[in-house]
Amino acid sequence: MTMATEVKEVPASETRDQAAEDVPWNVVVHNDPVNLMSYVTRVFRKVFGYPREKAERHMLEVHHKGRSVVWTGAREKAEFYVQQLHSHLLLATIERSH
Amino acid sequence: MVLYEIDDGHLGMREILPVESELLRMIPVWADGETDDVEGRLFPSPATDEEEAELRADWQAHVEPDLQEFFRSTRQIVEADLRSMKKDEDGFVVEFSLQHAEAWLNALGQARLALATRHGFEEKELSGLGPREIRTERDLALFQIHFYEMIQHWLVEILDRREFGADS
Numbered sequence: 001m002t003m004a005t006e007v008k009e010v011p012a013s014e015t016r017d018q019a020a021e022d023v024p025w026n027v028v029v030h031n032d033p034v035n036l037m038s039y040v041t042r043v044f045r046k047v048f049g050y051p052r053e054k055a056e057r058h059m060l061e062v063h064h065k066g067r068s069v070v071w072t073g074a075r076e077k078a079e080f081y082v083q084q085l086h087s088h089l090l091l092a093t094i095e096r097s098h
Numbered sequence: 099m100v101l102y103e104i105d106d107g108h109l110g111m112r113e114i115l116p117v118e119s120e121l122l123r124m125i126p127v128w129a130d131g132e133t134d135d136v137e138g139r140l141f142p143s144p145a146t147d148e149e150e151a152e153l154r155a156d157w158q159a160h161v162e163p164d165l166q167e168f169f170r171s172t173r174q175i176v177e178a179d180l181r182s183m184k185k186d187e188d189g190f191v192v193e194f195s196l197q198h199a200e201a202w203l204n205a206l207g208q209a210r211l212a213l214a215t216r217h218g219f220e221e222k223e224l225s226g227l228g229p230r231e232i233r234t235e236r237d238l239a240l241f242q243i244h245f246y247e248m249i250q251h252w253l254v255e256i257l258d259r260r261e262f263g264a265d266s
Contacts, residue, residue, distance in 0.1 A: 033219070033221035033224045034211050034243075035207065038251065038258075039203070039250060046261075052265050052266075079153075083161050083165075086141070086161075088204070089140070091142050092144075093142075093145050094153075095145065095147060096147075
């Protein structure tokens with residue numbers, strides 16, 4: 001008795017999409033002159049559950065350097081965090097982690 | 099204007115001057131930005147990478163409507179609270195549930211972003227103490243941004259203390 005093995009070909013676009021999904025993704029918060037520093041710190045604590053010191057460190061990095069990578073991980077979760085940050089009126093984007 | 103906490107889980111503002119009451123009533127109005135640049139700031143792109151066109155399209159189709167609805171709901175909460183504003187011998191008074199504080203914080207943020215975007219304020223202008231005189235619509239907008247900022251500071255302080263306790 002032989003077993004037939006079915007080999008499914010994955011379309012090239014799916015392979016590429018999967019590769020993109022697998023890359024770690026950064027959630028980046030960009031500086032804006034309107035949101036208060038105390039408010040931005042609060043949002044980082046609420047959204048990511050960061051302790052005050054870590055949230056303040058990211059807030060200050062945004063303020064002084066114009067941007068801060070606040071989280072890195074799976075793409076789906078990164079998109080979720082960006083949505084959360086947008087709902088709190090922060091300028092946030094996702095990007096590939098290099 | 100005096101900002102205060104009530105032990106029963108409410109927050110209040112009293113001794114509100116007529117001009118301040120008008121600025122408060124304008125929160126939901128300003129927050130409901132209609133111009134493209136204001137919309138662009140309230141609904142920013144989720145990616146700067148050119149390759150992410152698909153994500154941007156998905157975002158506009160699926161995420162932005164949810165965000166629009168969320169922002170609208172916060173404005174409606176503030177609008178309803180402001181409808182209860184009354185006048186007494188010391189000025190106007192408005193009290194609202196502590197559970198509405200997040201909605202107030204968000205609606206105030208929307209209004210400040212809309213005003214700042216519409217008038218193109220620079221970081222230097224926004225980080226200062228506000229206008230020394232109010233002669234133009236732009237001066238008034240900067241004054242409004244600072245007035246709303248004062249309320250936001252107060253709300254953040256209260257919410258942080260209640261949610262994060264001693265670590266606030």
